[in-house]
Amino acid sequence: MLEETQSDTQSAYIQLRTRILDGRLAPGHPLSPRNVAEDLMLGHTPVRSAIQRLVVEGLVEVIPKKGTYVSAPTSNDLREIFEVRLALESTAAYLAAVNGATEGLTRAAAQMQQLLEQPSTNLSVEQRTGWVFHQEMFAASRNERLFTTYKVLRAQTGLALNELHRDDVATVRRGTLEHLNIFAAIKANEPEAARRHMWNHIIDGTDARINLIRAQNETVK
Numbered sequence: 527m528l529e530e531t532q533s534d535t536q537s538a539y540i541q542l543r544t545r546i547l548d549g550r551l552a553p554g555h556p557l558s559p560r561n562v563a564e565d566l567m568l569g570h571t572p573v574r575s576a577i578q579r580l581v582v583e584g585l586v587e588v589i590p591k592k593g594t595y596v597s598a599p600t601s602n603d604l605r606e607i608f609e610v611r612l613a614l615e616s617t618a619a620y621l622a623a624v625n626g627a628t629e630g631l632t633r634a635a636a637q638m639q640q641l642l643e644q645p646s647t648n649l650s651v652e653q654r655t656g657w658v659f660h661q662e663m664f665a666a667s668r669n670e671r672l673f674t675t676y677k678v679l680r681a682q683t684g685l686a687l688n689e690l691h692r693d694d695v696a697t698v699r700r701g702t703l704e705h706l707n708i709f710a711a712i713k714a715n716e717p718e719a720a721r722r723h724m725w726n727h728i729i730d731g732t733d734a735r736i737n738l739i740r741a742q743n744e745t746v747k
Contacts, residue, residue: 534568538576541566546585546596553598557586607679612728614676615660619708619724622666623717627709631662635709638702649698659705663724666712704730 542562545551563573577594580586587597622631637655641648664673704727711720 534572535575535579538562538566538568538573539579542576542580543583543585546580551596553596555596557594557596559594608728610679611676612725614672614679615663615728616721616725618664618667618669618672618676619712620717620721621669621672622663623712623715623720625666625668626715627713628662628666631659631666631709631712634659634662635706635713638705642699642702642706647695647699649695652698652702656701656705659709663708663712700730701727 542551542557551557557577559570559574559577562577563570566573577586581588581594584603585597586594588594622628627635634655638652638659641652641655664676667673704723708720708723708727711717711723
């Protein structure tokens with residue numbers, strides 16, 4: 527019976543955490559143990575235990591006399607996330623330049639170049655290609671611990687690190703051009719230049735991205 531309860535708790539925890547991180551449960555969404563238990567078809571006890579784990583992780587908050595809700599990241603939370611991202615990604619760019627461009631990284635850069643040459647701009651495709659570039663850069667760093675650390679951070683803070691919808695063509699296009707500068711340094715085996723370009727790329731978008739996330743959370747509320 528104990529093993530079954532632990533298994534149900536883990537199942538509830540994984541399902542709730544996934545829904546929070548992929549945006550299906552937005553910041554401010556109420557989490558009633560009774561409703562969640564019915565939705566997941568699990569018992570109340572394992573659901574309560576799962577919610578408590580999410581409270582400890584900071585993904586869920588309990589407001590006295592009101593209830594339990596999905597947490598919204600604070601400005602300090604977001605700032606810390608991007609500071610860690612700054613360290614991880616600039617290091618990955620440096621190592622990728624030491625090791626040389628991989629086939630996957632080269633392919634992602636070629637796709638971005640093709641997007642630049644097209645008469646019209648597909649913002650969604652351009653942003654997704656940029657995300658692929660970041661993943662391929664970590665693969666090119668050949669440091670699995672570095673990549674794993676980044677993936678854990680992304681899993682814990684999906685809202686802040688996943689691609690966000692933008693209508694600003696200039697901002698998206700600037701990001702693509704910055705990616706190509708990073709790739710050029712990696713391809714030329716210039717680690718310091720690659721690190722510097724990535725550092726500036728992250729710094730350039732940090733404030734705008736934090737403001738965008740905060741605005742989305744305020745809209746949800």
